Amino acid sequence: MSSPYDYLFKYIVIGDTGVGKSCLNLQFTDKRFKPVHAITIGAEFGSRTITIDNNKNKKVIKLQIWDTGGQEAYRSITRSYYRGAAAALLVYDITRRETFNHLETWLNDARQHALSENMTVVLVGNKCDVPCRMREVSVEEGKVFAKDHGLMGFVECSAKTGENVDEVFVKTAAVIYNKIQDGVFNLLNDFNCGIKVGYGDVKGDNYVTTFQTGACCGGSNRSDFKFKD
Structure with missing residues (x-):
């Protein structure tokens, strides 16, 4: 039986093949790095429960993460996983310019097929350890790029060392939770928003982040998240 939680958020991880999407997912969910990873066909699934602390109360959030294949041949398959996503992590490889050049295509795909105008999109530059x-x-x-395309945040990280990987996933969840608090989502009627209300006696956590509305998270030159005032 799955553990209780206050909310479930659906994430999609998108970008060219070989940028490290599966490795990011594995580092976040299992705290390990797999140097050789088979090409993802369709999508792979991972999950992790975190705790958001907004200085008023703590909320346990379950992140349901769909790592989508980046090959053009499977694009029609992966698009089916976009529907009902609360967040999209738009990933490129900082050592491969072509993966950055293709970001706009991935972003347009996500916004077209996710079916939620309030989807939170964060830009992720992977392999900052090189x-x-x-x-x-x-x-x-x-x-x-993040500013020009209206994205909620930008982070450089390393799926290999784990640098900023938790920040990518957890601060994105904090942004979504802030939107819930602001009444952006109608959780009773909007079935495509990628958010489900949880159940049960919620206790414990395996990661805690403090979230302050109106504050800029990070402080590192590799990170830039925006929040509504």
Whole structure:
């Protein structure tokens, strides 16, 4: 039987093949890195329960994460997993310029097929552990793309070392929870928003983040999240 939770949020992880989507999912859910990973066909599923603390009360959130295949041949299959997503993590490889150049196509796909105008989208530059000489996309370019396309946040991370991986998933959940508090979602009637109300006696957590409305999370040059005032 699954553990109780206050809310369930559906995430999709999208981007070109080989950018590290499956590795990000595995690092977040299992705290491990798998250097060789088979190509994802369709989608792979992972989940983890976290706790959001907004300085008023704690809420236990279950994240349901769908890691989608990045190959063009499977695009029609992966689009079916976009429906009803509360959040999309838009991932590129900072050492491969072409994966950054394809972001707009992935973003348009997600916004068209998710069926929720309130989906939270965060830009994720993976492989920040590599030497600077291997980098092809700058931090500033990532921030500019996120700003120009109205994304909620931008983070550079490493699925290999775990740097900023929790931040990507947990702060995105904090943004969604803030939207719930602000009445953005009609949870009784909107079945495509990617959010389900939980059940049972909710206790404990395996990750806690403090979330302050109107504050900017991060502080690192690799991270830039925006919140409504």
